[in-house]
Amino acid sequence: MRPLNLIKTILIEGNIGVGKSTIMSHIASNYSSNLVQVHREPIENWMDIKGFDLLKALYTESNRWTFTFEMTALLSRIKTHTNAIHNHHIHIYERSILSCFHVFIDYDRKQNYLNDAEYRILQDHFQYGLEKTMDLSSTVIFYFDLSPKKCLERIIKRSRQSELSINLKRLEQLKYHYDKFIQNFHLCPVKIIDVSQSIEQTYQQVDSVLNEMITKNQENRI
Template sequence: MMSNIKSVSNVARTVKSRPFRVAIEGNIGSGKSTCIKFFEKYPNMEKHAEPINEWRDVSGHNLLGLVYSDLNKWTFPFQHYVHLTRLKIQTSPPCHSKITVKMFERSVQNSRYCFVENARKQGYLHDAEYEVLNKWYEHITKQIDIRLDLIVYLKTTPEVVFERMMKRGRAEESEVPLEYLQQVHDAYENWLNSPDVGCEVLTIDADRSIDVVKEDLERYSYKILGGNHTN
């Protein structure tokens, strides 16, 4: 088992005026949606899966399909829209007053430090496009509290998630090569081991079976639920 916790001491872990924020992070096919479903039994938690349906229909345009079909052409508009949808989820008021924890699949920080950085490195974004997205993010961080309190990182190897991705058969993912999954994996490792992570990271070995991963989620549920900050 390779579950471990990395702490960042100088960052406040909770803000009383908002719910405890937990981002579920990981590569395509790492089990993020399954992880979120695992916590459905907790009534004080608001859960948000990745807004894939919104990306598939932007006034009739399937941005998710377009970006996978041509990363060079569509990465910039796709990342713009992903930033917007993640921001709405991350900062929206809780659905009712008893919500003390908000859990969501990936984060605004992930978009900026993982996918945008990788896109620039691989040449999918021109320098000017990269700077526009970076300036947008800098402005948001100054104007809005988007801080995370905990990241649950479902760590996988690219070969394992590639096999899972092929089995689940999501149409847009049929053209995703193993090379891209390796790039995403490397981008995650670079981000989550840098000062930019800004919060505590709980790493779970998600190459293992889902039942074993669920045992870890249960074991760390107190921390994931915000500890003493939950009802």
């Protein structure tokens, strides 16, 4: 087994609609699975829990379903990190338990979608997941930055039924919480990527950093 300091983790972070899934698809299609393991958000699972669309319920009945969704999302991410097989150079995750708690759950609390007891339960699970599944010493965050208006345009364009009730106000507030999290988080490096540019330019930025990480990992193994 390789030393832990050679296991590199990239967390792809950003608001709803910034283009994380597009980048994940690009990486999965252009890099060998022997070098990179891609971990996508299990959105399809959240949209079909024995026929129930929990993601849609989150947006349409936030007061009723926020705690259920956030617990489901948090446990999904902890499970993904726990089950990752560390025989690859780099693991890339679409969002993480960090943003799950510091962005989305923080937003939910400010909106009074969570009571104190629910928040404490989520906080305990977050702390457990952080301690058991994350090595921040070998992690870097890619923060995809985009205006809420552009995010909304992309959400409308992709027409995911579960997201049709997302409005600009929610996206603006989530961006506020994301920006606050990124500005105040100092436990690992953060690479801010402006995704208002062309998709080709975004690919180039991501590829440049990813190729450098792969090269350094290969050199360290020699």
